[in-house]
Amino acid sequence: MLESLRSVVDVKPFERDRDLRRLSSCANVADYRAVAQKRLPAGVFDYIDGAAEDESAMSRNASRFRDRTLVPRVLRNVSSVDTSTTILGKRSSMPLIIAPTGFPRIAHPEGELATARSAARHDVVFSLSTMGTRSIEEVADVCHGRKWFQVYVWRDRALTKDMLARCKESGFEALYITVDTAVLGRRERDVRRGMSLPPKLGLDTFVEGARRPRWVLEFLRNEPIVFSNVAVSTKRLGATTEDGSSAVSLARFINDQFDPRLSWEDVAWIRSQWDGPVILKGIQSVADAKIAVSEGLDAIALSNHGGRQLDASPAIIDLVAPVRDAVGDSIEVYCDGGVRRGSDVVKAVALGADAAMIGRPHLYALAAGGERGVDHLLDFFKDGIEQTMALTGVTSVAALSPDIVNER
Ligand SMILES: Cc1cc2nc3c(=O)[nH]c(=O)nc-3n(C[C@H](O)[C@H](O)[C@H](O)COP(=O)(O)O)c2cc1C
Numbered sequence: 001m002l003e004s005l006r007s008v009v010d011v012k013p014f015e016r017d018r019d020l021r022r023l024s025s026c027a028n029v030a031d032y033r034a035v036a037q038k039r040l041p042a043g044v045f046d047y048i049d050g051a052a053e054d055e056s057a058m059s060r061n062a063s064r065f066r067d068r069t070l071v072p073r074v075l076r077n078v079s080s081v082d083t084s085t086t087i088l089g090k091r092s093s094m095p096l097i098i099a100p101t102g103f104p105r106i107a108h109p110e111g112e113l114a115t116a117r118s119a120a121r122h123d124v125v126f127s128l129s130t131m132g133t134r135s136i137e138e139v140a141d142v143c144h145g146r147k148w149f150q151v152y153v154w155r156d157r158a159l160t161k162d163m164l165a166r167c168k169e170s171g172f173e174a175l176y177i178t179v180d181t182a183v184l185g186r187r188e189r190d191v192r193r194g195m196s197l198p199p200k201l202g203l204d205t206f207v208e209g210a211r212r213p214r215w216v217l218e219f220l221r222n223e224p225i226v227f228s229n230v231a232v233s234t235k236r237l238g239a240t241t242e243d244g245s246s247a248v249s250l251a252r253f254i255n256d257q258f259d260p261r262l263s264w265e266d267v268a269w270i271r272s273q274w275d276g277p278v279i280l281k282g283i284q285s286v287a288d289a290k291i292a293v294s295e296g297l298d299a300i301a302l303s304n305h306g307g308r309q310l311d312a313s314p315a316i317i318d319l320v321a322p323v324r325d326a327v328g329d330s331i332e333v334y335c336d337g338g339v340r341r342g343s344d345v346v347k348a349v350a351l352g353a354d355a356a357m358i359g360r361p362h363l364y365a366l367a368a369g370g371e372r373g374v375d376h377l378l379d380f381f382k383d384g385i386e387q388t389m390a391l392t393g394v395t396s397v398a399a400l401s402p403d404i405v406n407e408r
Pocket residue numbers: 047048049061099100101102129130131150178281303304305306307308336337338339357358359360361363
């Protein structure tokens with residue numbers, strides 16, 4: 001009887017490593033998100049997870065991916081599927097890019113270092129934000145893979161110029177200019193919680209801390225979270241811009257420091273300061289995509305900042321085909337917002353994007369399991385892309401075409 005019981009019961013060996021144990025029960029991005037929600041104080045989770053106003057742009061981003069079905073094709077010998085592709089002239093293991101996000105160290109003490117190492121191992125582009133919590137130099141030290149830097153244009157142009165010089169010295173390959181943040185969107189979860197960055201350890205945090213003791217302990221045990229890129233440049237320049245060493249309201253900080261007069265002339269100025277590729281991030285119309293082409297940009301990222309800026313903005317996947325039709329092959333096109341599965345990446349590429357980017361998913365995975373969380377997530381995306389390509393009968397990224405997407 002014991003023998004027959006043994007033959008049907010397969011007890012999973014106990015995983016001693018806490019991160020791996022947690023990750024072993026994650027099957028998709030919703031699962032990483034649920035773990036992140038359990039591990040992070042509510043205000044921190046809401047800062048990452050939230051979006052502007054009614055959060056309708058954020059939900060539209062995701063639901064418009066779900067609305068599109070794919071055309072399964074059969075009997076096409078899919079024994080070998082190649083997910084690799086070329087982005088800005090260099091190879092990537094898949095058409096996926098880690099989007100720039102501010103303050104990753106609030107999700108995990110290692111922050112960008114963990115994500116950048118994992119991205120390099122997976123042969124995927126890592127993007128560092130101006131509002132990063134690890135500096136350009138720290139990231140370059142650990143990441144020997146492809147790395148891009150995202151700049152905001154500061155009122156104090158010397159700061160922008162200094163960051164570009166540091167990127168050059170540190171081997172960053174390309175530059176994004178984020179253009180959808182002329183003013184900060186109204187993120188109502190942050191308004192309600194009076195969210196500051198870095199998070200303030202006030203009375204409410206201690207109440208939260210009783211529920212999330214591990215996060216509070218890590219927060220206190222590790223070096224303070226500051227806007228590392230700003231801190232290095234202000235020191236080099238002897239400037240006085242706040243670097244996050246005391247808590248600031250993000251809305252006030254952005255509205256005080258970033259230049260709302262930003263225009264196409266400033267884009268030309270940045271291009272004159274940088275001899276590598278430049279990507280405009282935050283394009284949301286065919287009209288602006290066409291201007292980007294005429295201005296000679298190398299790439300555009302169709303993005304509504306994950307729904308964190310204008311809540312009435314269109315779902316990003318809806319823009320991909322019309323923009324590709326309008327710009328032809330003159331420019332690379334990436335897109336982000338609501339990409340949660342390999343099949344979403346396949347839909348975006350089939351409709352005309354060169355790559356899709358992920359923001360929140362990598363922060364959830366980082367919170368769920370640090371560097372191994374990001375490894376887990378990138379494997380999940382790679383497997384999902386490969387599986388979707390096999391089930392739609394396509395064996396190379398170049399062969400993905402709009403024919404495999406049913407547009408409603
Ligand atoms: C917490 C958080 C911080 C972000 N910070 C930045 C930033 O500093 N610069 C930037 O260009 N985009 C930033 N973004 C936007 C992302 O680059 C990306 O456009 C967006 O997250 C994609 O949507 P998704 O989260 O649905 O994948 C941020 C997004 C999140 C969620």
